[in-house]
Amino acid sequence: MKRNNLFLILILALMGLSLWVILPTDSTRLGKTGFQFGLDIKGGTRLVYEADLSKKDDSLSNDEVMASLLDKISRRANTYSTEPIIQKYADDRILVELPGVKDTEEAIGILGSVAILEICETDGMGSSIRTDAAGKQWFVAVGNDGTTELTGKYLKSARVGLDPNTNKPVVVFEWNDEGAKLFEEITGSNRNLGKSIAIFLDGEKISEATVQATISSTGTISGMTAPECTNLAIKLNSGSLDVPLTIVQQTKVDATLGADSLNKSLVAGAIGVGIIVAFMIFYYGIPGAIAAFALLIYSVIVLAIYKLLPVTITMPSIAGFVISIGMAVDANVLIFERLKEELRSGRSLHSAISEAFRRAWPSIRDSNISTFITCAILYWFGNAFGAYMVRGFALTLFIGVLVSMFSAVLITRTFIDILIGEGFIKGLSIHEVKKNV
Amino acid sequence: MFDFVGKRFWFLLFSTIIVIPCIISLAVAGLKPGIEFRSGTTMTLAFSTEVNETQLRTALADMGYSNTVIQHTSDNDFIVRMEQINNEQNSLLISALDGSLDTVTDQKEFATVSQTVAAETVRNAIIAVISASVGIMLYITFAFRRMPKPFRWGICAIIALVHNVLVVTGIFSILGWAAGVEIDALFITGMLTVVGYSVHDTIVVFDRIRENMLRSSGKFENVVNASILQTLTRSIITPITLIFVLLALFILGGATIRYFTLVLIIGCITGTYSSIFNASQILVIWENKEWSRLIPFRKRVDSQV
Numbered sequence: 001m002k003r004n005n006l007f008l009i010l011i012l013a014l015m016g017l018s019l020w021v022i023l024p025t026d027s028t029r030l031g032k033t034g035f036q037f038g039l040d041i042k043g044g045t046r047l048v049y050e051a052d053l054s055k056k057d058d059s060l061s062n063d064e065v066m067a068s069l070l071d072k073i074s075r076r077a078n079t080y081s082t083e084p085i086i087q088k089y090a091d092d093r094i095l096v097e098l099p100g101v102k103d104t105e106e107a108i109g110i111l112g113s114v115a116i117l118e119i120c121e122t123d124g125m126g127s128s129i130r131t132d133a134a135g136k137q138w139f140v141a142v143g144n145d146g147t148t149e150l151t152g153k154y155l156k157s158a159r160v161g162l163d164p165n166t167n168k169p170v171v172v173f174e175w176n177d178e179g180a181k182l183f184e185e186i187t188g189s190n191r192n193l194g195k196s197i198a199i200f201l202d203g204e205k206i207s208e209a210t211v212q213a214t215i216s217s218t219g220t221i222s223g224m225t226a227p228e229c230t231n232l233a234i235k236l237n238s239g240s241l242d243v244p245l246t247i248v249q250q251t252k253v254d255a256t257l258g259a260d261s262l263n264k265s266l267v268a269g270a271i272g273v274g275i276i277v278a279f280m281i282f283y284y285g286i287p288g289a290i291a292a293f294a295l296l297i298y299s300v301i302v303l304a305i306y307k308l309l310p311v312t313i314t315m316p317s318i319a320g321f322v323i324s325i326g327m328a329v330d331a332n333v334l335i336f337e338r339l340k341e342e343l344r345s346g347r348s349l350h351s352a353i354s355e356a357f358r359r360a361w362p363s364i365r366d367s368n369i370s371t372f373i374t375c376a377i378l379y380w381f382g383n384a385f386g387a388y389m390v391r392g393f394a395l396t397l398f399i400g401v402l403v404s405m406f407s408a409v410l411i412t413r414t415f416i417d418i419l420i421g422e423g424f425i426k427g428l429s430i431h432e433v434k435k436n437v
Numbered sequence: 438m439f440d441f442v443g444k445r446f447w448f449l450l451f452s453t454i455i456v457i458p459c460i461i462s463l464a465v466a467g468l469k470p471g472i473e474f475r476s477g478t479t480m481t482l483a484f485s486t487e488v489n490e491t492q493l494r495t496a497l498a499d500m501g502y503s504n505t506v507i508q509h510t511s512d513n514d515f516i517v518r519m520e521q522i523n524n525e526q527n528s529l530l531i532s533a534l535d536g537s538l539d540t541v542t543d544q545k546e547f548a549t550v551s552q553t554v555a556a557e558t559v560r561n562a563i564i565a566v567i568s569a570s571v572g573i574m575l576y577i578t579f580a581f582r583r584m585p586k587p588f589r590w591g592i593c594a595i596i597a598l599v600h601n602v603l604v605v606t607g608i609f610s611i612l613g614w615a616a617g618v619e620i621d622a623l624f625i626t627g628m629l630t631v632v633g634y635s636v637h638d639t640i641v642v643f644d645r646i647r648e649n650m651l652r653s654s655g656k657f658e659n660v661v662n663a664s665i666l667q668t669l670t671r672s673i674i675t676p677i678t679l680i681f682v683l684l685a686l687f688i689l690g691g692a693t694i695r696y697f698t699l700v701l702i703i704g705c706i707t708g709t710y711s712s713i714f715n716a717s718q719i720l721v722i723w724e725n726k727e728w729s730r731l732i733p734f735r736k737r738v739d740s741q742v
Contacts, residue, residue, distance in 0.1 A: 040693065048554065090557070104547065105524040248554045250524075254545035257481065260512070261691040268689035272682030279678060315693045316623060319686060323630065323701070326679040327637075330671075333678070334641065337671045363644040366580050367637040373572045374633030378626060381565035390626045397630070 007414040015297045018304035035307055038314030038392060041262045043255025044081075044099040045107050049073075049245040051092045056243050062091065065242045070094060075238040076111050080231075089383060094245070104252045106231070112245040115235035117152030118200040119183070121192050132205035138198055143182040150186060151240075154179025158236035160229045161220070169226040171233050174218050184216035201232070265318045272322060273299075276329055284336050290415045291332040298328055298407040305399050317392035324400020327371065331408030334360040349420065357413055364405060371401050441713065442662040442721050446730065448714035452600060459607020462614075468606060469613035471518075471621035472548065474562075476555040478522050481546035482515045488538055490515070496537045500530060506617060510692050514545060518619070521549050562625045566602070569629055570595055573636045580640070584647055589723055594639045597708075597716035601635040602628065604707045605700055623697040631704030638676075638712040642668050646717065658721045665713055676709045 039046050056065045070088050077084035077096055085097040101107050120130055124139020125146045131137055140149045154175050161172040175183050186192055198208040199221050207221040224232065277295065280288035302321065311317065338360045342352035375398040382391030441448075472479050482493075490509050497505050497517070506518040522530065527547060534542045577591040584590065605628060612618035645664040653660060665672075680702060687698040722728065 050553070105528070108524065247523075247549075248551040249549065251548035252544070252546060254481075254543070257514075257545045261693050264689055264691040265686065265694065268685040269682070271689065272685035275681040275685070276678045279681065283674070315691075316626060316697065319690075319694055319697060319701075322682050322686060323679070326675070326682055329678045330637075330675040333671050333674050337668075337674075341667065359648070362648070363641045366644055367640040369580075370573050370576060370636040370640060371633045373576055374569050374629050374636075377565050377569045377572065378629050381561055381625070381629070390622055393626050393630075 004414050004417045007410065008418060011297065011411055011414060015300055018300045021304040021307055022300065036310040036312045037258075037262075038312045038317070038389065039097055039099060039251070039253055039258075040314050040389065041258040042099050043102075043253050043258045044097065045101040045104045046098070046249075046251040046253075047096045047104075047108060047111065047247060048249035049094045049096070049112055050248045051094065052244045052246065053092050060242070066092070066094075068242050069245070072238040072241055073111055076234050079234045079237070080107065080110055093248070100255070102252070102254075104250060108247055108250070110231050110234055112241075112247065113235060114202050114241045114244055115152065115238075116202055116240045117155065117236060119150040119186065120198045120200055120205075121186065122196055130200050130203060130205070132198065132200075132208075138200070138205070140200075141182075141186045141192075141197065144185045144191075148182060150179065150182045152236060153240070154182065155236055155239075158233045160226070160233050163220065163222055166222075168222065169224065169229045171221040171224070171229050171236070172218060173221070173236060175216070180217040183219065184214060187211045187214045187216075189214060201235075206232075261315055262318075265315060269318060269322045273325055276325070280329065280332070287336055287339070287416060287420070290419065291329070291336070291412055294332070294407055294411040294415060295325065295328060297411055298403060299325065301407075302400055302403050305403070306396070309399075311395055311399070312392050313396075314389050314392045316389045317396040320393040320396035321400055324397055324404060327368070327401050328404030328407055330367075331360075331364045331404055332412055334363055335408060335412065353416060353420070357409060361409065364408060368401050368405055372398060375401070439666065440662060441665045442658045442718065445714075445718035445721060448718055452711070452715055456600060456603050456607070459603050459610070462610040463603070463607055466610055466614045468610050469617065469619045470555075470559075471619035471624075472521075472550045472555070473621050474555050474559050476521050476550050476552040477519060478527075478547070478549045479516065479518045480527075480544055480548070481510075482517060482534075483513065483543040483545055484515075484538065485541040485543070486539065488515075488540060492538060493517070493534075496534055497530075499537065500533055502530070506619075508617075512692075516692070521551065523549075558622065562622075565625065565629060566632065569632050570598060573598070573632070577636070577640065577643075581643065581647060584650065589720065590643055593716045593719045593723070594636055594643070596719055597639050597711035598632055598635045600711045600715055601631055601704055601707045605631055605703050608703055609696075609700070618696060623694065624700060627697045627700030627704070630701060631708060634701075634704060635708040635711060638672070638708050639716045641671065642712050642717050643720075646720070657724045661717050661721050665717055669713070672709055672713055676705050679705050 051066065051069055053062050053065060056062070060068075066088055070086060073094060073096060074084075074086045077086055077098060081098040081101050083099055085095070087095045089095055096107075096111055098107055118128075118130065119141045120138035121141040122138065124141065126139045126142040126149060128140035128149060129137055130140060140151070142149050156174045156176040156179070158171055158173040161170055162168070163170045186197070192211045193214060194211060196208055196210055198205050200206065207223050209222070221229075221232065273295075277292040280292050282288070284291065302324070305311070306313065306321075335356050339352055339356035342355045342359075343349070347355060375394045378394035379391055379398075382389070382394060490507050493515055494505065494507055497503075497507075497519070502519050502522075504520060508516040508518075510516060527544075531542050531544055534540070574591040574595050577594050578587045581587040581590040609618060609620055609624065613620075642665060645668050646661055649660045649664050649667075650657075683698050683702045683705065687695060687702060690698060722730075
């Protein structure tokens, strides 16, 4: 049969392509970077921030504030950790996942602090007053106009450097043109030259120094350890956050715990699937073996899709995959049971095969659509409160069931047609049914 | 030929006997919510030296954390659930544990959920289960639109579904007060999967009834009985294969997904039962308008017992 041969070539090509995509597991084929594992497997920190939108600037809409927050937190996270995930959900929540990050407290400090930088002077013209830990009062420095405060919003960039005199780490910052003009006025001989100025971050003094010369475009912040300098530079570079954030949910998972769970589930899944295969072969004979082989192709295709999309693999999504194998088996069982029935009713092998597939189809279709509905709702549910595990489960189950429909009606069908229908294999256990009844 | 439909009231009685304790437990004790639903902290701890549960509990109580639930896992980790604490309190707690237990504590996992998030989660979970049920009912009504009274099929599938949800939540309610099992977002995921599977299974039987109705003109209950028999092998084999996998995951899959797989195992069993013994049977009862028989029948049985 020409049609079957064509399908066979297609299926084998698809399997080959899928294998090529999957192996090796960390390959970057088709521009993708290996399997994506969730935090519960590779370990790391997951934070959920709530933005206090009541404190926003009235000229901005909630969406604008959230977009700006998302952008700034993304910039911080991307410098601080590798492959972070930053998502907005609900109206005022930001979900941050930092793979491999163990120091949750440090991460919270870097990502979520507002990071408003202010230059302060001792006898001020300005009206904003800051108090340092020693109780001393400072005025937020203003330009010669008496109103424009010099703050972090005039920063162009910040980086970690070394103080040439003390050889200690410092944060070197650079003002933009406007900031440079203000800074020049503030450090001018008629203002603070020879006097102390301080740098405040989020209302706390982090550095104090005497102005030695009038400076304009750059400045340094000293007195911190190297990691503190790095963290401050990250915060300053992203700009200050528009509104304060609070942590409403946090999770930290150790990488060894995750790897351990992954291994356990994989072993469990393999044993479970092994039993299914053995059972199918034992119960259905050669067609069972064909179905088992179709399941193998099915698994390879599904894994290739996981890798290409990519689907984030978490513990529940492994469970979703395993359950979808169960659903794929169900489609095969439906077809084989139907095949037995059709043979019992006295049909020829050829017509029984085509009837079995034709009649089993509505059941496979209708029952799987109900699973799709559940998957869609689960996906929404997972999204609505940032439960990446629930979303992952829904996605893997959906892909699994979709491919299983394709697998049952095309892959199993083609193999059965070729091997049994064309008489390559005789004396099958399913044949026995016909004789015995 | 076994007469399933003829014994329909017995099957419903069996379901009732199973469901009643579930409802009682749910009504009296409810479900034990995990931190995702009621806010709080959960952490996984491992110690460099031999530490037992009592020592850990005492050490925590000495710090003022008396209301803790401690679970010793098979991997010699301790899962501790307690009130919501912040990162500072957490660092203090770990160093205090190191001191009082004379050990080095490895905090493998630390999670907190605040009150607001917890409240939203509860609301979303309820919306999810209800919308899944409504969506499925509408779909079944659509799939069976060529049948007379398509709405009935949807309602019957939903009755079976509610039965399954009651059995699963009921068993977890019992596990909650008997063994301290808490429900989390994964439980809801499992629950929704049970909802999907339950309908998946019911549809297979319904589909056969639909097919047979188009071909034969016999009495409705005979058609239903024949359909149940024709799909019986499948109705048994599919859950068996699923349970193989789920049992493997349950036994070997690690603590994270243990109760999740338990939800699926229970759902798989009750889903299979309700497809054969509830959904299709209620369809017959509805067709024959035998509702009145449900009440006297129960009375009769009660008097026999």
